[in-house]
Amino acid sequence: MAIKTRLLLAMLLIICFSHSLYAKSRKKTDAENGLKQISSATNNLPDKAAGNAPVAESRESLETDENSLQDAEESAEKSAEEKWQYLEWEEENPEFVLNYEVVIEALEEKKGTYTEINRLQTETNTTYIQVKPLLPPGNYRYKVITYNLIGIAEVESDWFEFRIFKAFQPEISNISATVNHSSTLFLEEINNGIFNITGKNLFEEPQSKTDISFTTYALERQKKKNAIPLVPQILEYDDKNRHLKVQFNMKELDVGTYNFIAMDASGLKNPADKKNEITVKFKKRVxxxxxxxxxxxxxxxxxxxxxxxxxxxxxxxxxxxxxxxxxxxxxxxxxxxxxxxxxxxxxxxxxxxxxxxxxxxxxxxxxxxxxxxxxxxxxxxxxxxxxxxxxxxxxxxxxxxxxxxxxxxxxxxxxxxxxxxxxxxxxxxxxxxxxxxxxxxxxxxxxxxxxxxxxxxxxxxxxxxx
CATH class of the missing domain: 2.40.160.20 (Porin)
Structure with missing residues (x-):
């Protein structure tokens, strides 16, 4: 009888270990299959009383082509299986945990209050959980409740805020200085540092801490490591988000080649190429x-x-x-x-x-x-x-x-x-x-x-x- 009991316990340990490996493998596979166009929730979280604070991770793809909205919606439905959102946290002693419960609340912008929208539970003591159904872009907060080995709630974390951003791929199709209608500036000439920029998804800069859709802009210098990007003053926006007028401080522009980079709230940015390149030089090299x-x-x-x-x-x-x-x-x-x-x-x-x-x-x-x-x-x-x-x-x-x-x-x-x-x-x-x-x-x-x-x-x- 004792031998049978030991065999039974060994089989249970093997099953639990196999389940843990499967869960971790599945998490990695889901992450690797995530879309390239994603929105990420960024967090600066304080420490909780015991262990590190949970870390929120969120991804969502969103196509916004005005001329092919229907195609974008169909594409989004086809890629629904590739969308994923996870909440992940750390635990100092997971071997003493049976499972976790995650409570998610959404911020109602008009009222300025949070309302509970979901409760999720892990099946084991894995320190991550997939959020289902997917959360739309917005402002949220969550807390994690830890259950001990006999199923009693033991530790409850503080509330931690996070955002899910709308993702829009910025594009730059042309950039030119207003003084010479060219992307090349000569330092011998009078320059006011004003540039006209055309492209797509060129939204306004963040207006508040709760914005979930915005774009930031900077001029990055090529072939110079650790160079600080130059941030422009935005002079003019286009209602269709296709045109910008910006101004840089000419005292900060030195000889070199730069790229104008637009980055949306989720971290998507236009590639550095000839279309967004600015050259600053002297007419006479030596x-x-x-x-x-x-x-x-x-x-x-x-x-x-x-x-x-x-x-x-x-x-x-x-x-x-x-x-x-x-x-x-x-x-x-x-x-x-x-x-x-x-x-x-x-x-x-x-x-x-x-x-x-x-x-x-x-x-x-x-x-x-x-x-x-x-x-x-x-x-x-x-x-x-x-x-x-x-x-x-x-x-x-x-x-x-x-x-x-x-x-x-x-x-x-x-x-x-x-x-x-x-x-x-x-x-x-x-x-x-x-x-x-x-x-x-x-x-x-x-x-x-x-x-x-x-x-x-x-x-x-x-x-x-x-």
């Missing part, structure tokens, strides 16, 4: 500047030059600079450059004279900020000025410095090549679209043994931008 002019070096400290040559100011000097600016953005241009100067230094005294050449050369990191103004009676802007900061390492070369005495007696030449750094600023004032005059100043610090050499080079030049 700038190449070259200039040359006059500089007046002034030695600021160390008396070596003054003691031997009698002055710290040397007017016979020339300077030249070139810059290559391949990285252009709305907040400024970045590039590389080279600068150099030549100074002829000489002094005559009663019994001797001294002369030599001071040559500097530096590689530069360059930042430029263009300044543009609106052209009268035009949508274009004129480039009137560029403000520049630059600096970098290089060399300062004391070349062929000699003392000359009577009877053609000369000292050995002094040649000294020294590492130095350059830091400076400039303003380029444009006379024409390419020709400019430049004023600025560079500070040069040379690391010379037994000598602290610092020099200021104010300059004025003429330049050309290629």
């Amino acid at each position: 700038d190449f500047d070259i200039s040359g002019g006059y500089t007046l070096p002034v030695i600021l400290f160390d008396d070596t030059i003054k003691n031997y040559m009698g002055s710290n100011v040397w007017p016979l000097s020339l300077t030249a600079r070139l810059s290559l600016m391949p990285f252009k953005h709305s907040f400024g241009y970045f590039g590389l450059g080279l600068t150099g100067s030549y100074t002829r230094m000489f002094s005559n005294f009663d019994s001797y004279s001294v002369d030599g050449n001071l040559i500097t050369s530096h590689a530069l990191f360059v930042y430029q900020l263009p300044v543009r103004t609106k052209i009268k009676n035009s949508d274009s802007r004129k480039h009137i000025m560029t403000l520049e900061l630059h600096g970098g390492p290089g060399f300062t070369f004391f070349n062929d410095f000699k003392f000359h005495f009577d009877h053609d007696i000369n000292s050995d030449p002094l040649n000294s090549l020294n590492i130095s750094i350059n830091a400076g600023f400039a303003a380029q004032i444009y006379i024409t679209n390419r020709l400019y005059t430049e004023i600025g100043a560079d500070y040069i610090m040379a690391f010379v043994s037994d000598m602290g050499f610092g020099m200021l080079e104010p300059e004025i030049s003429i330049g050309w931008q290629f």
Whole structure:
């Protein structure tokens, strides 16, 4: 008799285990067969007293084609078996649970009160249940009642709110800027950031926390990870939900390619493709500047030059600079450059004279900020000025410095090549679209043994931008 009892208990355990596996397998299969067009209930739920709060999951497909409403209804009926809605929760000790009961209430919008619409019970202690009949879009709340192994209600959760959204697939068929009726913006031009957008299912943004049908809009940048989407200001809606007018802050639009994305309440959004693409760029991809002019070096400290040559100011000097600016953005241009100067230094005294050449050369990191103004009676802007900061390492070369005495007696030449750094600023004032005059100043610090050499080079030049 004892053996039969044990066999019976073993068979019951196998049956229960098989049933649990079947339920989990069935849940997974239903989820995998769910429609691509679905509406999802999103939840931010607090913790309940014992264990984690239940999590609501909901899916529903809905076709809204105005020209083929009848076909959509027939398609919805055919796919009814594929629609599913689940409530799922977690339990710390399911082995001590016989089953669960789920109470669902719907919010009556006009009254602002909840009314019970369904009670569901699990057959076992599985922590999920399929909602039947399907809930239509709306605002709901639910609670879960836990029954212990002898069938007595033991734990009752708090109420948790959730929404089932209406699902509409947004579509974008065209996007263009109002200033040039194109999807390409040039940062040299005047842009108000306003775009006209056409498509389907372009609904209003959410107006309240209980909205079950709405659309949100953003501009997403391509090929840039973790970029924050730009959210527009909606200027105009279309009654048929087929047209939008939006405005972006032009200060937030940098060089690059963007996609305008519309996402409905359920999470459906239009694919990123050429139809919703915006390109922001400069008309001229790279700038190449070259200039040359006059500089007046002034030695600021160390008396070596003054003691031997009698002055710290040397007017016979020339300077030249070139810059290559391949990285252009709305907040400024970045590039590389080279600068150099030549100074002829000489002094005559009663019994001797001294002369030599001071040559500097530096590689530069360059930042430029263009300044543009609106052209009268035009949508274009004129480039009137560029403000520049630059600096970098290089060399300062004391070349062929000699003392000359009577009877053609000369000292050995002094040649000294020294590492130095350059830091400076400039303003380029444009006379024409390419020709400019430049004023600025560079500070040069040379690391010379037994000598602290610092020099200021104010300059004025003429330049050309290629």
